[in-house]
Amino acid sequence: MPKHVIVIGAGPAGLETSANLAKLGIAVTLVEKEESTGGHVKQWHALFPALLPGTEALDAIRKGMPENVRVQNKTTVTGIEAVNNYFTVSGHNGWQEKADAIVFATGFQLFDARRKEEYGYGIYENVITSADLEEMFATGKSLVNRHGNKPERIGFVHCVGSRDEKVNNLHCSKVCCITAVKQAIEVKQMLPEAEVFCFYMDLRMFGRHYEELYKEAQEKYNIQFIRGRLSESAEDQDGNIVLKVEDTLLGKPLRIKAGLLVLMVGMEPLAGTKSLADKLGLTKVPDGFIQPADEVLQSNFTELPGVFVAGACSGPKSVSDTLADARSAALAVAGFLKL
Numbered sequence: 001m002p003k004h005v006i007v008i009g010a011g012p013a014g015l016e017t018s019a020n021l022a023k024l025g026i027a028v029t030l031v032e033k034e035e036s037t038g039g040h041v042k043q044w045h046a047l048f049p050a051l052l053p054g055t056e057a058l059d060a061i062r063k064g065m066p067e068n069v070r071v072q073n074k075t076t077v078t079g080i081e082a083v084n085n086y087f088t089v090s091g092h093n094g095w096q097e098k099a100d101a102i103v104f105a106t107g108f109q110l111f112d113a114r115r116k117e118e119y120g121y122g123i124y125e126n127v128i129t130s131a132d133l134e135e136m137f138a139t140g141k142s143l144v145n146r147h148g149n150k151p152e153r154i155g156f157v158h159c160v161g162s163r164d165e166k167v168n169n170l171h172c173s174k175v176c177c178i179t180a181v182k183q184a185i186e187v188k189q190m191l192p193e194a195e196v197f198c199f200y201m202d203l204r205m206f207g208r209h210y211e212e213l214y215k216e217a218q219e220k221y222n223i224q225f226i227r228g229r230l231s232e233s234a235e236d237q238d239g240n241i242v243l244k245v246e247d248t249l250l251g252k253p254l255r256i257k258a259g260l261l262v263l264m265v266g267m268e269p270l271a272g273t274k275s276l277a278d279k280l281g282l283t284k285v286p287d288g289f290i291q292p293a294d295e296v297l298q299s300n301f302t303e304l305p306g307v308f309v310a311g312a313c314s315g316p317k318s319v320s321d322t323l324a325d326a327r328s329a330a331l332a333v334a335g336f337l338k339l
C-alpha cells in the first residue's frame with residue numbers, strides 16, 4: 001500500500017509540502033477550507049523584496065503539481081484522532097480520511113486592528129491596514145483615501161498587534177517592517193508629491209536585500225522613518241487623521257495630520273489550529289503557534305510521532321522561508337515513513 005499523508009492547509013506551505021511529498025511517491029490529500037488554494041498570498045498584490053506579483057508566485061508554486069496530490073477544498077479540518085499507527089482526520093462537512101502522517105500547514109490569521117481601538121480602525125474611514133492597502137494596489141486605480149482625495153501625507157504604523165503585551169502577542173511578526181518599506185515605496189511611486197512617514201519601535205530588516213530596500217526608501221524616495229510609538233489617533237472635520245506620536249529618539253511629542261493611516265497588522269496564530277492541536281494532545285503550543293519538537297534540530301517535527309509542521313503555523317515567516325520550511329517538512333515526513 002502506498003503511504004498516505006494528509007496536509008492541512010493549502011497556502012504556500014501546504015502546496016510546497018504536498019508537491020515534494022508526491023514527488024517522493026507518497027499519496028497526498030491536501031485539505032483546504034477555502035474554495036481555492038494559495039492562502040494569504042492570494043491577497044498580496046506584490047511580494048517584497050522584488051515586487052513579484054503574488055499571483056505569479058502562486059502560479060509558479062502550483063505549476064507541475066504531481067497527480068498524486070488530491071485537493072479537498074471547502075473543507076475545514078475540525079478533528080484529528082491518533083489511532084494505533086494512523087490518524088483519522090475529519091472535516092466540518094462530514095469528510096473523513098485516514099493517513100499514515102499529517103502535516104499542519106494551517107498558517108496564521110491577521111491581527112484584528114479593531115482590538116487597538118485607540119488607533120481608530122473601523123472607526124475612522126481613513127485608517128486602513130496593510131492588508132487593505134494591498135487590496136487597493138491590486139485594483140490598479142490611483143491611490144485615493146476613503147473620501148476620494150489623494151492623500152498629501154501618509155503614515156505607516158509598525159508593530160500593530162505584535163510585540164504588544166496589551167493584546168497578548170509578545171512575538172515579532174517578522175514581515176511587517178519590510179512590508180511597510182515596500183508599501184511606502186509603492187505609495188511614493190503612485191504619489192511622488194506625498195510625504196510618507198513610518199513610525200517604528202525597531203526596524204527588523206532580517207532578510208537578503210531588505211536593508212538595501214530600506215536604504216532606497218530613504219535615499220531615493222525620501223520616506224521618513226521616525227522612531228516613535230503612536231499613542232492615539234483622532235479624526236478632524238475633513239476626514240484627516242491626527243496622530244499623537246512620541247518621538248522616542250528626540251524625546252518629543254509630535255502631532256501629525258495624515259490623509260491616510262496604514263496599520264501594519266501582524267501575524268497571529270490561527271484560533272482553529274490551537275483547538276486541533278489540543279484535540280491531538282500537542283502540549284507545545286505556548287503562544288498559539290505550534291512549537292516544533294526542537295526549534296534548531298527538529299523544526300518540522302512535533303512532540304507526537306507522525307505529526308509535522310510546515311510554514312507560518314509554527315511562527316511568522318516570509319514566503320521564501322515558508323517554501324524552504326515546506327521542502328524540509330516533506331523530507332522529515334519521508335524519513336518518518338522510512339521511504
Ligand SMILES: Cc1cc2nc3c(=O)[nH]c(=O)nc-3n(C[C@H](O)[C@H](O)[C@H](O)COP(=O)(O)OP(=O)(O)OC[C@H]3O[C@@H](n4cnc5c(N)ncnc54)[C@H](O)[C@@H]3O)c2cc1C
Nearest residue numbers: 009011012013033039040047048077107108311312318319
Ligand atoms: C500584511 C502581510 C503582507 C505580507 N507580504 C509578504 C510579502 O510581500 N512577501 C513575503 O515573502 N511574505 C509576505 N507575507 C507573509 C506571507 O503571507 C506568509 O509567508 C505566507 O502566507 C505563509 O504561508 P502558509 O502557507 O504558512 O500560511 P497561509 O498563507 O496562512 O495559508 C494557510 C492555509 O491553510 C488554510 N487552513 C487553515 N486552517 C485550516 C483548517 N483547519 N482546515 C483546512 N484549511 C485550513 C487556510 O485557509 C490557508 O489557505 C505577508 C504577511 C502579511 C501579514
Ligand code: SF4
Nearest residue numbers: 159162172173176177
Ligand atoms: S517585523 Fe517590524 S513591524 Fe513587524 S512586529 Fe517585528 S518589529 Fe514590529
